Amino acid sequence: MVTDLQDRRILITGSSTGIGAAVAQAYARLGAIVTVHYNASREQAEALVQAIRADGGRVHLVGGDVSRSAEATRIVDEAAAAMGGLDVLVNNAGALVKRAPLEQVDDALYDQVMDLNVRSVVVASQAAVKHMKAGGCGSIIHTSSVAARNGGGPGALLYAGAKAFVLNATRNMAKEFAGNNIRVNGVSPGVISTPFHDRYSTPEILENMRKTIPMARIGDPVDCTGAYIFFASDQLSSYITGQVLEVNGGQFMA
Numbered sequence: 001m002v003t004d005l006q007d008r009r010i011l012i013t014g015s016s017t018g019i020g021a022a023v024a025q026a027y028a029r030l031g032a033i034v035t036v037h038y039n040a041s042r043e044q045a046e047a048l049v050q051a052i053r054a055d056g057g058r059v060h061l062v063g064g065d066v067s068r069s070a071e072a073t074r075i076v077d078e079a080a081a082a083m084g085g086l087d088v089l090v091n092n093a094g095a096l097v098k099r100a101p102l103e104q105v106d107d108a109l110y111d112q113v114m115d116l117n118v119r120s121v122v123v124a125s126q127a128a129v130k131h132m133k134a135g136g137c138g139s140i141i142h143t144s145s146v147a148a149r150n151g152g153g154p155g156a157l158l159y160a161g162a163k164a165f166v167l168n169a170t171r172n173m174a175k176e177f178a179g180n181n182i183r184v185n186g187v188s189p190g191v192i193s194t195p196f197h198d199r200y201s202t203p204e205i206l207e208n209m210r211k212t213i214p215m216a217r218i219g220d221p222v223d224c225t226g227a228y229i230f231f232a233s234d235q236l237s238s239y240i241t242g243q244v245l246e247v248n249g250g251q252f253m254a
Helices: 018-029 042-054 069-083 107-135 157-180 195-200 203-210 222-232
Strands: 009-012 033-038 058-063 088-091 138-143 182-189 244-247
Touching: 009 018, 009 069, 018 033, 018 042, 018 058, 018 222, 033 042, 033 069, 042 058, 058 069, 069 107, 088 107, 088 222, 107 138, 107 157, 107 182, 138 157, 138 222, 157 182, 182 222, 222 244
Parallel strands: 009 033, 009 088, 033 058, 088 138, 138 182, 182 244
Antiparallel strands: none
16 A cells, blocks of 8 residues: 555646546546646536545646646645645646648647647646755656657657657656656556547547557556556555656566
């Protein structure tokens, strides 16, 4: 039984639906104080907050666009103020934006994908580290993707590249902040049944992906929660930093 997440103050970006929502619920059930973040999906975020509170959890809600630097900083600072500090940041916000072959990639799409998947991680981490240094310790957990390892599906060039950045940023930040007692790790989900694939993947694409998975099924958001609990808990992972845990049913084996 994990006991050291009791009263931990945790912000999960992009947590109104999918993996982020499942992780927020899992942390709250272990006694953490959680801040749920949303951008466009306010209604879903509010429903999640109500569900967590109905389950006896402690939760706050913050909205904003993490792809914009000033907003990302405000979101982290607002969450820390609401919770009385910040112990764990989960950089989970991200999206493919749209599937586009190389010849259809333009500056606008490039900026959208990189701002959402890369800028948000850099800026939110900058803001979080200030609070964690003040508290004497912390854990940052980045959400990468199996696309960072295998190049992604059709039209996912920019997304796969952005998630590869996140994978390597995990290692670099781990080195930079180890002396501050801040651990930095990552979770790399495979094909998970979330609104992400509802939006970007056809049934045919999903079935083709499923066929590449040795466990022969698409994952569920709950399948990912153990990895996030593991990295948030000093009890479980106090001597682990700079690692990225693959959660993909065997689709990619490091």
